[in-house]
Amino acid sequence: MMNNEDEFERVAMRVSAVSIIANFALTVFKLLAGILAHSGAIISDAIHSASDVFSTVVVIIGIRISRKASDKDHPYGHERLECVAAIVLATILAFTGLGIGYSALRQIMGGDYADLTVPGRLALMAAAVSILVKEAMYQYTRIHAKRIDSGALMADAWHHRSDALSSVGAFIGIGGARLGFPILDPVASVVICVFIEKAAYEIFMDAVDKMVDKACDEETERALRDCAAAQEGVLGVDLLHTRVFGNKIYVDIEIRADGEETLRRAHETAERVHDSIEKTFPRVKHIMVHVNPGEVPQASGMEG
Numbered sequence: 001m002m003n004n005e006d007e008f009e010r011v012a013m014r015v016s017a018v019s020i021i022a023n024f025a026l027t028v029f030k031l032l033a034g035i036l037a038h039s040g041a042i043i044s045d046a047i048h049s050a051s052d053v054f055s056t057v058v059v060i061i062g063i064r065i066s067r068k069a070s071d072k073d074h075p076y077g078h079e080r081l082e083c084v085a086a087i088v089l090a091t092i093l094a095f096t097g098l099g100i101g102y103s104a105l106r107q108i109m110g111g112d113y114a115d116l117t118v119p120g121r122l123a124l125m126a127a128a129v130s131i132l133v134k135e136a137m138y139q140y141t142r143i144h145a146k147r148i149d150s151g152a153l154m155a156d157a158w159h160h161r162s163d164a165l166s167s168v169g170a171f172i173g174i175g176g177a178r179l180g181f182p183i184l185d186p187v188a189s190v191v192i193c194v195f196i197e198k199a200a201y202e203i204f205m206d207a208v209d210k211m212v213d214k215a216c217d218e219e220t221e222r223a224l225r226d227c228a229a230a231q232e233g234v235l236g237v238d239l240l241h242t243r244v245f246g247n248k249i250y251v252d253i254e255i256r257a258d259g260e261e262t263l264r265r266a267h268e269t270a271e272r273v274h275d276s277i278e279k280t281f282p283r284v285k286h287i288m289v290h291v292n293p294g295e296v297p298q299a300s301g302m303e304g
Contacts, residue, residue, distance in 0.1 A: 008148045009064070015144045016060045019156060022137055023052040030126050037120030039177075040107065041170040041188040044100040045130060048163050048196065051096040055089045055159055062086070062152050083207040086155040090204035093159060097196030104189030119174045119185055127171035134164035149283060151210060155203040162199035166192035213243040220281075224251060227280050233257050233269035235294045248285035251277065259293030266291045 027049040034042035062085020141157035173188020215221070225237050239254040257269050270289040277287055 008150070011144055011148050012150055012153055013060065015141055015153060016056050016156070019056045019137060019141060019160070020053055022133060023049050023056065026130060026133060027053065030130060033122045033126035037123035037126070039119035039123035039126075039170075039174055039185060040104065041173045041185045041192070042119070042123045042126050044104065044189045044192055045127070045163070045167055045170045047100065048096060048166055048192065049130070051092055052156075052159055052163060055092055056156055058085050058088050058092070062088075082150070082152045083210045085152045086203055086207035089152070089155050089159065090200045090207065093162070093196055093203065094200035097193045097200060100189055100196065101193030104186040104193065107186040108183065108190070119177050121178075123174045124171065124178065127167050127174055130167035131164055131171060134160050134167060138164060151206065155206070158199050158203060162195050165195045169195065210244050213245075216242040216244060216249055220249075224253070224277060224281065227277055228253055228255055228273045231269065231272040231276055233261075233265070234273060235296065238292050245285065249281065249283045251284055251287045252290075253277075253287070254290045254292055256292045256294035258296050260296075 027046050030042050030046035030049060034040070034044075034046055062082045065081045065085075138157050138160035141153060141160055145153035145157050169188045169191035171188075173184045173186075173191070176184030176188075216224075221240060221242055224242065225240055228234060228237050228240075234255050234257060236256040237253065238256050239252075241252040243250050253273070255270070255273055257266050261269075270291050273289050274287050277284055
C-alpha cells in the first residue's frame with residue numbers, strides 16, 4: 001500500500017485515462033455493431049459503456065478534490081469527497097440500468113415476437129470483444145485500486161466487471177436469437193439491467209459505509225491494539241475507537257501507564273504508541289492517544 005499522495009494521484013489519473021480511451025472506443029464499436037446488426041442488447045451494452053466514460057470523469061474529479069490539503073473549512077481533509085464521487089457513479093449506473101431494463105421489458109411485454117429482428121453475426125462478435133476487453137480493464141483497474149487503496153477507483157473497476165457481465169448476457173441473448181429465439185435479445189437486456197443494478201447497489205453501500213464513521217474490521221482493530229500494547233511503558237489498552245474516513249482511518253485510543261510516572265514520561269509513552277501505529281498502518285491519518293493512570297504489577301516474592 002502506498003502513502004505518497006503524488007504517486008496516488010499519478011496512478012489514479014493514468015488508470016482513469018486508459019479507462020476513458022478504452023470505453024470510448026468500445027462505445028463507438030458496440031453502437032455501430034448494434035445498429036448494423038439490429039441488436040437491442042448490443043445497443044444497450046453500448047449505452048452502458050458510454051456511461052462508463054462519464055463515470056470515470058466523475059472518478060477523476062472526485063480523486064483530484066479528495067487529494068486537496070486540509071484547510072480552515074476542512075481541517076480533517078477532503079477524503080470523503082472521493083466517496084461522494086463513488087455515490088454519484090453508483091447513481092449514474094443505477095439509472096442507466098433502469099433505462100435499459102425498461103426498454104427491454106417494453107419489447108417483451110409487447111408480445112409480438114415474430115416481428116423482432118434477428119441480430120446479425122457482427123453483434124455476436126461485438127459482445128465477445130466487449131467481454132474480453134472489459135474483463136481485462138476490470139483486472140487492470142482493480143490491481144491499481146488495491147495498490148493505492150482508492151474506493152472510487154475500485155468502484156470504477158467493478159463498473160468494468162458489470163459491463164463484462166452484461167456483455168456475457170448480451171452474447172447469450174444474441175446467440176439464442178440467432179438460433180431461432182429472437183425474444184432472447186431483449187431478455188438479455190433485462191439480465192444486463194440486473195447486473196448493473198447489483199453493481200450500483202454494492203458501490204453505493206461501500207461509499208455510504210465510509211461516510212458514516214463505520215468502524216474498521218475486527219482484524220485491523222486487533223492489530224492496532226496489539227501494536228499499542230507492545231510499546232514500552234504501556235500496561236494495557238483500555239479503549240479503542242476507529243472510524244473510516246474516505247480511504248483513511250481515524251483512531252482514538254486510551255492506554256494505561258504507570259500512574260507514578262512523571263507527565264513527561266507518560267507523554268513519551270503516548271508518543272511511542274502514536275508513532276508506532278502511524279508507521280505500521282499507512283491508512284491511519286489521525287491518532288488521538290489518551291493516557292490513563294494504572295499500577296505496575298508487583299513481582300511476587302518466593303519464600304525460602
